[in-house]
Amino acid sequence: MEALNLVLFVVEAVAYFVLMVTLLHFRHRLGLGVFLTALGVMHFMETYLAAVFYVSLPFGDVSPGSSVFFSGKLMMILMLYLWEDAATVRQPIYGLFLGNLLTVGIAWVLQLHQPLQLSSNHMPDVDFLKEMGWLMIWGTALLYVDSLGIILLYEKLGDFFRRRVVLRFMISGFVLLTFDQIGFFAALHYFLDVPVAVFWGGWKAKMLSVCLYGAMFAIYEYRIRRLGADAAARSISDVFGDLTFRERYNDLLERTGRDMLTGVYDRTRMELEAPLMLREALRQGLSATVLIIDADHFKDVNDGYGHLQGDVVLKSIAARLGTTLRSSDRIFRFGGEEFVAVCPGTNHEEGLLLAERLRWTIATSVKTPDDSPVTVSIGVATADEDGTSFTTVLSAADSRLYAAKKSGRNCIVGRSGVVKLG
Template identity: 80%
Template sequence: MEATNLGLFVLEAIGYFGLMVTLLHFRNRLGLGVFVTALGVMHFMETYLAAVFYVNLPFGVASPGSSVFFAGKLMMILMLYLQEDASTVRQPIYGLFIGNLLTVAIAWILQLHHTIEMSPGNEADFGFLKEMGWLMIWGTAILYLDSIGIILLYERLGRYIKRKVILRFMICGFVLLTFDQVGFFGGLHYFLGVPLSAFWDGWKAKMFAVCVYTVLFALYEIYVRRDGIPAAARSISDVFGDLTFRERYNDLLDRTGRDILTGVYDRSRMELEAPVMIREAQRQGLYGTVIIIDADHFKDVNDNFGHLQGDEVLKAIAGRLGTILRSADRVFRFGGEEFVAVCPGTDHEEGLIVTERLRWTIATSVKTPDGKPVTVSIGVATADEDGVSFTTVLAAADDRLYQAKKSGRNCVVGRSGLVKVG
């Protein structure tokens, strides 16, 4: 019996991780909302299972709702942070917090109704609503602290084990789920009378779940996801500011320095921010890649179809850049039909892979009014291998862009020369 339950426990963890990581990995195609909705929709079920559904495992009695699904949710929030940034991950954190409070508020209001029993033995269970209401409030508050805490701890660990991403992932899971077990079990014991003997069993189940999720995360990192930004270590105050909306005072600045046509940042903003991004990446022991993209034969588009159609082509190119590059990267309009992307935490080989994907995406999806594909030429350079300052790296990328045009256009040129000709 215990062996069967353990097998199902692992199978549930694998299934949950597999589905959620698939939604996370393809978020640019499916939309981040699909991942966030799937993440939040199970919270009531997790809380209910943690309250009443327990099984025998080799290391004690535990609830899959708490040790598999809630633990998985917390690790997914950390994975979202690793692939995006704090300003993105705060959306599900606050969404879960507000949504769960709304659920509890509605449950309390429903208790004011005079209900009708439509079939024998199926009357509304107000005692259950009250118990779950208090438990949901307590669990939501703990989840909020867990979510912020796991990200802050991950960044703190980055000061000591910067490039040990998998180890940092596991340690964060151990620490925050231990904190969660203390906090949430206190609520279970107070509201539902769950015996104290279940505390250690539940803790061991959560630690086991962290081990399972760490193995799955390692497989994903090694075989699926490109390695890059996770090694970065940001200051705790910066991350906390992003998670708690402190950056809102920068909103006015964010609205300035934008190119009116394409919506990306303009050259003046590039001259202000790009050098800082490159310096900061090097300070953290990371690479910083600079990419220059130039639309091929763009003058012909303007001459043959007019400047309005040329503008549409530029907007389409800028849009494709936004779908391929990460939120941590910055895109600037350099002038005319040229764009510059600055990618911190990206080495040269990784930059070449991304730019070739970018080149292919534009060539297969952006077209002129007569249906001909629009292509781009791209030059790639990386700090500190091509220089230590942004200006030096930009000059190297510009020189490689010139080589790409001489090579027939619709191609990427990096340090070792031509990457691929379309």
């Protein structure tokens, strides 16, 4: 019987992870609300099972509600943070906490009624509602602390294991689910007189769950999410997508934030997207390089040939940047004659080579009306060597652009100084 229960335990964990990660994976098509709703509706069942439903496993008596489903919820919250942000994570936690308070409040109000007994076998159990309500409030309060703790610990572990995403994921789960087991068992022991022996079986089961979820997270992260990114980006047709004209909306969104002159993305779009691109690259254990490209002596072009000719030169530069950069890179007009390229998955040495290719391409193909070559200076900085935030990396690239200007222009400056002189 214990062996069968263990098999069912693993099946439940796998089924929960596959379903929830599928909803999270397609959140941009289905809507994040689908994932959050599925996460929330399980809360009552998790608490109820943790209070009354236990099975025997080879290492002790455990509740699937706590060991499989609540453990899975906490790991899903960490994954939600990794792919979204902390502001998104707090939404389901606040919703659960307020909903549970409402459950307790309604249970107290219902006591004022005189209910009818429509069936001899079924009577309303208000005491059960109150008891479960208080347990859910305590469980949600712990979930709030667990969520903050697991996110902060995951980030702190980045100081030691920045590129070991799965290891950080599992260590964070081990530590916070140990804390949760202590906190929630205290409530079970106080309210329901659950024996102390159950504590150790539940803790071992939660550790097993973290191992299972960590293994599945690794498989998803390295075999499905990265390799299947193109497939995941394809539209999922459903009646809601048709009714809301999703294709038209996506087209409008793509055209929003474009620089009217050059057609590349503008500074506002950069401030929204570039930090996310860097954070996603670092989360995957990859580098991300930022280039600032500035047209040399561009004021002379405007003064000598007029602003219309200057606009033609800017358009030509933007066109060369667009055709030289890769599809995964993004180019933004930073202002005036400056452009910023964000290149995820690119280390510093690769960024310098890319910058040289851009410099050479523009110098050999963009001309002024009198057929003089137009050159650019480029500053290069890379996350995480030059910082982990986009603002920090951009500032480093800007300082190196200034150094390139002082070094005679038509050159590239990286971390080690001038790389290529024209």
